[in-house]
Amino acid sequence: MSANIFPPQTLAQKLIARAAGRSHVAVGEVVTCQVDLAMFHDSSGPRRLKPMLDELGAEIWDKNKVVLVLDHYVPAQDTDAQKIIQITRDTAKQWQLPHVIDSEGICHVVLPERGHLKPGMFCVGGDSHSPTGGAFACYMFGIGATEMLGVCVTGQIWVQVPRTLRMHWSGRLQAGVSAKDMMLHMIGRFGMNGGQYQAVEFAGSAVQALSMAERMTLSNMSAEMGAQAGLIAADATTTAHLQSIGVSPERLAEAKQWFTDEDAEFEQHRFDASSLSPQVAAPHSPANTRDVAEFADVAPSIAYIGACTGAKLEDLRAAASVLKGQRVASGVQLMVAPASAREQAQATQEGVMQILQDAGATVLPNSCGACAGYGATFQDGATVISSTARNFKGRMGPASVNVYLASPYTVAASALRGRISDAREVLA
Amino acid sequence: MKKSTFQNARVWRLGADVDTDALAPGAYMKHGLEVIGWHCLEAVRADFASGVREGDVIVAGANFGIGSSREQAAGVLRHLGLAAVIAPSYSGLYFRNAFNLGLLLLTCAEAEKIEEGERLSLHWDGETPQVVRANGQHLVCAPIPGFLMDMVDAGGLLPLLKQRKQG
Numbered sequence: 350m351s352a353n354i355f356p357p358q359t360l361a362q363k364l365i366a367r368a369a370g371r372s373h374v375a376v377g378e379v380v381t382c383q384v385d386l387a388m389f390h391d392s393s394g395p396r397r398l399k400p401m402l403d404e405l406g407a408e409i410w411d412k413n414k415v416v417l418v419l420d421h422y423v424p425a426q427d428t429d430a431q432k433i434i435q436i437t438r439d440t441a442k443q444w445q446l447p448h449v450i451d452s453e454g455i456c457h458v459v460l461p462e463r464g465h466l467k468p469g470m471f472c473v474g475g476d477s478h479s480p481t482g483g484a485f486a487c488y489m490f491g492i493g494a495t496e497m498l499g500v501c502v503t504g505q506i507w508v509q510v511p512r513t514l515r516m517h518w519s520g521r522l523q524a525g526v527s528a529k530d531m532m533l534h535m536i537g538r539f540g541m542n543g544g545q546y547q548a549v550e551f552a553g554s555a556v557q558a559l560s561m562a563e564r565m566t567l568s569n570m571s572a573e574m575g576a577q578a579g580l581i582a583a584d585a586t587t588t589a590h591l592q593s594i595g596v597s598p599e600r601l602a603e604a605k606q607w608f609t610d611e612d613a614e615f616e617q618h619r620f621d622a623s624s625l626s627p628q629v630a631a632p633h634s635p636a637n638t639r640d641v642a643e644f645a646d647v648a649p650s651i652a653y654i655g656a657c658t659g660a661k662l663e664d665l666r667a668a669a670s671v672l673k674g675q676r677v678a679s680g681v682q683l684m685v686a687p688a689s690a691r692e693q694a695q696a697t698q699e700g701v702m703q704i705l706q707d708a709g710a711t712v713l714p715n716s717c718g719a720c721a722g723y724g725a726t727f728q729d730g731a732t733v734i735s736s737t738a739r740n741f742k743g744r745m746g747p748a749s750v751n752v753y754l755a756s757p758y759t760v761a762a763s764a765l766r767g768r769i770s771d772a773r774e775v776l777a
Numbered sequence: 778m779k780k781s782t783f784q785n786a787r788v789w790r791l792g793a794d795v796d797t798d799a800l801a802p803g804a805y806m807k808h809g810l811e812v813i814g815w816h817c818l819e820a821v822r823a824d825f826a827s828g829v830r831e832g833d834v835i836v837a838g839a840n841f842g843i844g845s846s847r848e849q850a851a852g853v854l855r856h857l858g859l860a861a862v863i864a865p866s867y868s869g870l871y872f873r874n875a876f877n878l879g880l881l882l883l884t885c886a887e888a889e890k891i892e893e894g895e896r897l898s899l900h901w902d903g904e905t906p907q908v909v910r911a912n913g914q915h916l917v918c919a920p921i922p923g924f925l926m927d928m929v930d931a932g933g934l935l936p937l938l939k940q941r942k943q944g
Contacts, residue, residue: 379922392806392847393846393847401935404935404939405935405938405939405942406942407938422807429807429808430807433807474846475846476845476846477844477845477846477870479846490870491846491870492846492870492873492874493846493847493848493851493870493873493874493877493878494848495848495874495877495878495933495934495935496848496873496874496877496934498934498935498938499877499934499938502938507924540840541794541840541843542839542840542843542866542868545869546868546869546870546872575840575843575868575869577869577870634794721803722798722802722803722804723803723804723806723807726803726804739798739844741796741798741799741844742798742799742820742821743798743799743802743819743820744796744798744803748820
């Protein structure tokens with residue numbers, strides 16, 4: 350059978366076809382896929398799943414394919430949170446889950462950090478930022494706890510094969526401009542549901558030039574664009590990164606087949622990375638985005654570097670490059686919640702954490718923290734500039750809290766100057 | 778097959794981009810649906826939680842349910858007795874969660890015509906729901922595939938899985 354009898358496929362179609370046991374799939378058809386990996390955390394996981402599994406008298410289809418991460422309610426702020434953590438740990442023991450990552454970082458960062466994601470996989474996560482896995486050429490998307498129950502019982506899930514919206518970025522980002530700015534710009538242009546629950550794919554020379562951490566930021570915030578998945582084709586950067594964290598070359602032999610055929614059907618949008626300014630999303634929507642220069646009058650009282658979106662090792666390095674040898678402006682409180690313990694350890698070894706602490710940073714635990722809004726949040730009336738993903742009214746504290754979203758560079762520069770500032774001026 | 782429906786349902790009119798954090802605020806996520814229900818939508822519509830009654834419907838603008846995967850944002854509306862949500866578009870993730878929890882979402886391009894306090898009924902034309910206004914006008918909604926309506930009619934995926942196990 351010759352290969353050319355099948356129409357060309359997008360990366361999304363190829364990934365779904367493999368998981369559905371098909372040679373190809375057509376956009377719009379509903380197919381049932383085998384799940385290669387299911388991730389859930391302390392909020393979406395055992396406390397919700399166990400009662401439902403018990404009620405059904407069912408068991409997890411394949412424990413080896415499940416990863417449990419404790420990141421939302423850690424460290425416990427009160428007895429209710431403590432109870433949730435206890436249920437999670439007790440259930441993990443009872444179920445004898447082989448892959449549990451407890452209080453060592455945020456799920457979307459520790460999952461790939463531990464080598465769980467490899468190109469070609471079809472994965473679901475009990476969290477809306479699960480499209481982060483798309484940076485590794487995995488079809489990964491977020492689902493709720495009840496749908497996760499369905500996956501746990503059957504090992505399967507339905508998807509409607511999506512169209513692909515390809516975001517093509519040419520040129521190269523300037524120093525002090527990052528993937529977060531690209532993403533805020535795209536969300537501003539297309540809106541919070543502009544992804545229409547289809548697959549977004551990031552491509553072009555500016556995307557290929559990005560590290561895996563920066564690619565993860567693009568895929569992560571596909572959620573804020575309303576896409577089901579945020580995909581990036583596997584390339585030499587992907588395989589080199591995975592080898593560096595211990596994935597065997599044999600597992601990566603076929604990684605480079607995961608790309609969109611050039612003659613496949615997709616909707617393409619073009620952007621120029623070279624001319625992109627740092628972007629800021631004003632309260633209360635990530636789509637409320639404009640150039641950083643338009644916010645020069647805003648004086649934040651809190652500068653927050655945290656979350657899966659904005660506190661990875663490279664994000665910490667970016668902030669340190671701005672703050673090196675300086676202190677934040679008086680009246681600004683800088684908080685840093687590194688996304689994982691391993692990344693924090695590496696940042697410590699590199700002197701990055703020392704720079705941030707010397708600048709006045711308070712270092713917070715490796716968890717979702719204020720971003721999720723589940724525990725400690727910001728006080729009444731605070732003005733916050735934050736490297737996180739969402740600034741909905743009431744998410745990170747009372748409805749009176751105003752959150753501006755920006756890159757770690759911009760958060761650091763704004764902390765330094767006491768006004769929302771362009772890091773390019775500081776780095777120059 | 779029986780189809781979930783409503784008659785003479787009272788409308789709560791909301792704007793666009795109603796997010797999951799407004800429906801199920803993070804500060805109460807450690808509690809059950811009863812507590813979340815007391816605070817549902819308090820950031821955008823303070824009179825909702827205390828005023829909503831069994832059988833009411835929400836009519837909203839585009840992008841209803843954007844944000845988190847927390848299914849309590851759908852579960853709380855069933856807990857409060859909402860018969861359906863009617864909006865021109867939904868977050869895809871919220872859409873899946875709602876049907877998995879047995880909450881009927883009607884995708885209605887003309888939802889913007891409906892006003893606060895109006896009375897609405899639901900009429901089915903095969904797989905295509907139609908929202909019927911008090912003035913007799915029919916607003917045609919997007920068809921809902923049978924496998925999704927099976928979940929609504931069963932009360933959600935969990936009861937459906939139980940039925941199938943017993944059946």
